[in-house]
Amino acid sequence: MAAASTMTRPARGPSGRREGNTARGIYAIVGTVLGVLFIAPLVWAVLRSFQTETAITSAPTVSDVTHLTITNYQQLISGTIDILHYVANSLIVAVGTAILTAILATAAGYGFGRFRFRGRGLIFAVTLLALMVPYQAILTPAFLELNFLHLTNSLFGLVLFYSTFNLPFGVFVMRNTFSQIPAEIEESARVDGAGTLTTLWQVMRPLVTPGIATTVLYAFLFAWTEFLAALTFLTQQGKYTFPVALLNVETGTFGTVDYGYLVAGAVIAMVPCVVLYLTLQRYYVQGLMSGAVKG
Amino acid sequence: MADVVTTSNTYAERASRAPQARHGRSGLERRKARTGLLLVTPAFVFVTVFVLIPVGFAIYLSLTNYPLIGPDQWVGLKNWASVGQDATFVHSVLFTLEYTAIVTPAIFIVGYGLAVLVRRRRRGSTLLRTLFFLPYVVGLVTESFLLLLELQPGSGGVNAVLRGLHLTNGQTAWLVHTNLALVAVCVLVIWFASGLTMVLLMAGMQGIPGDLLEAAEMDGASWLDRELRVRMPLLRRTIAMTLIISVVGSFLAFNQFYILTQGGPGNSTDTVVMWIYQVAFVQLHLGRATALSLVLVVLVGFISFVQFFALREREA
Numbered sequence: 001m002a003a004a005s006t007m008t009r010p011a012r013g014p015s016g017r018r019e020g021n022t023a024r025g026i027y028a029i030v031g032t033v034l035g036v037l038f039i040a041p042l043v044w045a046v047l048r049s050f051q052t053e054t055a056i057t058s059a060p061t062v063s064d065v066t067h068l069t070i071t072n073y074q075q076l077i078s079g080t081i082d083i084l085h086y087v088a089n090s091l092i093v094a095v096g097t098a099i100l101t102a103i104l105a106t107a108a109g110y111g112f113g114r115f116r117f118r119g120r121g122l123i124f125a126v127t128l129l130a131l132m133v134p135y136q137a138i139l140t141p142a143f144l145e146l147n148f149l150h151l152t153n154s155l156f157g158l159v160l161f162y163s164t165f166n167l168p169f170g171v172f173v174m175r176n177t178f179s180q181i182p183a184e185i186e187e188s189a190r191v192d193g194a195g196t197l198t199t200l201w202q203v204m205r206p207l208v209t210p211g212i213a214t215t216v217l218y219a220f221l222f223a224w225t226e227f228l229a230a231l232t233f234l235t236q237q238g239k240y241t242f243p244v245a246l247l248n249v250e251t252g253t254f255g256t257v258d259y260g261y262l263v264a265g266a267v268i269a270m271v272p273c274v275v276l277y278l279t280l281q282r283y284y285v286q287g288l289m290s291g292a293v294k295g
Numbered sequence: 296m297a298d299v300v301t302t303s304n305t306y307a308e309r310a311s312r313a314p315q316a317r318h319g320r321s322g323l324e325r326r327k328a329r330t331g332l333l334l335v336t337p338a339f340v341f342v343t344v345f346v347l348i349p350v351g352f353a354i355y356l357s358l359t360n361y362p363l364i365g366p367d368q369w370v371g372l373k374n375w376a377s378v379g380q381d382a383t384f385v386h387s388v389l390f391t392l393e394y395t396a397i398v399t400p401a402i403f404i405v406g407y408g409l410a411v412l413v414r415r416r417r418r419g420s421t422l423l424r425t426l427f428f429l430p431y432v433v434g435l436v437t438e439s440f441l442l443l444l445e446l447q448p449g450s451g452g453v454n455a456v457l458r459g460l461h462l463t464n465g466q467t468a469w470l471v472h473t474n475l476a477l478v479a480v481c482v483l484v485i486w487f488a489s490g491l492t493m494v495l496l497m498a499g500m501q502g503i504p505g506d507l508l509e510a511a512e513m514d515g516a517s518w519l520d521r522e523l524r525v526r527m528p529l530l531r532r533t534i535a536m537t538l539i540i541s542v543v544g545s546f547l548a549f550n551q552f553y554i555l556t557q558g559g560p561g562n563s564t565d566t567v568v569m570w571i572y573q574v575a576f577v578q579l580h581l582g583r584a585t586a587l588s589l590v591l592v593v594l595v596g597f598i599s600f601v602q603f604f605a606l607r608e609r610e611a
Binding site: 126145278 | 327328339342349353356432433444447450495543568571572584589
């Protein structure tokens with residue numbers, strides 16, 4: 001047994017070294033085909049966004065690919081639609097949600113992970129309960145409640161609502177992060193006379209930054225891409241978030257149905273998602289592994 | 296006095312280290328407990344205000360004919376009795392189940408295949424993982440807008456490709472036929488969600504000790520045997536998790552159908568969430584919509600409950 005494992009140690013995985021040319025060939029071909037197939041629609045969309053409205057709404061020809069223009073983007077930004085206003089709304093909501101979720105989840109994660117107090121188990125269970133109640137299913141009572149609190153048609157109200165539904169995941173991640181920190185580190189800070197907040201900020205912060213990054217990333221992307229709650233809680237056009245504004249581009253509420261605007265808008269919506277994913281991939285995958293992500 | 300008794304363990308433990316502080320210890324413990332409670336309170340308040348109160352309020356709402364303006368009237372169980380008689384709701388439940396039954400196994404099979412392809416560190420495997428996962432990152436809303444464009448008869452990219460392959464004449468109006476619309480949405484969602492299943496399964500596969508697979512191979516197990524008889528049973532919790540994520544996600548489907556079909560033709564592609572949205576915010580029958588919502592909460596809550604325990608078990 002020991003001899004066998006020594007012999008195969010250089011291999012990356014089981015039967016790793018014996019992989020033949022056929023297997024490698026199949027991997028190369030299947031991988032290339034599938035890789036192209038998966039990315040093609042997104043690349044095609046980017047290409048589309050630089051075509052004229054006429055090219056987009058008539059049968060595709062080869063010249064579509066060579067006659068590219070930035071008209072769609074220009075019109076979206078400087079035309080009557082004023083898309084940057086809605087991009088700004090979405091950025092405010094996404095950044096607000098990310099910050100609020102991070103603060104609430106870090107505090108709660110610290111409390112649940114490092115302190116013992118009566119009712120801790122119950123409060124933790126109730127906090128995670130929000131994970132089991134899909135927000136899609138409580139929009140009617142939530143709408144009436146937000147309306148009562150004058151928080152409909154309010155980006156702030158949306159931030160509060162989004163943050164709540166990012167909390168179970170954030171608290172779960174942060175509790176695990178804090179639990180993994182050795183107790184000695186915290187105690188030595190306390191012996192040195194540091195208070196709770198000082199300990200949290202100066203001693204724990206560097207150690208929990210990966211957890212916070214994961215929480216922030218998920219909260220931001222959730223708020224940036226969320227559609228149904230925004231559609232429900234925002235009825236004044238000026239308050240629309242970007243996805244809701246795109247729906248209005250699609251249905252022609254802004255005056256004209258222009259597929260050139262729609263595809264350019266969709267590409268703008270993709271940018272933060274792709275950039276954040278490519279730069280923070282590590283935290284993204286860490287979040288998935290914590291197993292508390294909903295589909 | 297009671298405090299001294301309950302904290303005596305800690306007290307004894309620490310007395311040796313800091314005997315001069317013996318009077319402050321129980322106070323410190325109490326302070327720590329208070330700090331802990333204080334730290335978790337804000338999050339708890341948010342969950343209470345935006346989850347617990349709406350759920351409680353929903354139960355009340357479902358027993359009234361809540362109008363947006365004017366006083367509400369108590370109608371007892373009338374809304375609940377009408378749940379089964381709402382033919383569109385029943386249809387939407389069946390349609391959502393059909394949709395879930397199609398995409399869940401498809402996402403699993405594609406996701407498993409992708410995981411097998413990229414689980415080993417090979418040339419290009421990191422790039423492939425990124426490419427396969429990217430559709431999930433971009434999100435269904437944006438992708439539904441893009442697909443809407445590409446499904447147009449005559450001009451859409453999907454139709455152009457199908458005509459190029461001599462499969463259709465390129466004039467298919469996908470979104471005005473129930474089944475064609477369903478096919479289009481399913482393909483979209485499989486493309487969107489397979490990457491997530493892939494990442495989760497891949498992590499599970501990498502956690503399987505190589506010795507086990509080697510032993511199976513020495514015993515003469517074929518590639519397929521190793522996959523089905525060794526890996527799959529060991530992965531069953533991860534597999535269960537990916538399936539539950541797919542089931543819950545599909546059961547709550549809204550964005551892709553709302554953007555692509557608006558529930559049409561007729562109400563044939565209305566999902567449960569879409570129909571509830573319709574009853575509540577278009578027809579303004581808030582009481583009835585809330586009764587329907589609570590049915591959804593119970594259904595999804597049950598699935599999530601199972602998920603929670605599956606995950607707890609894994610943690611232990």
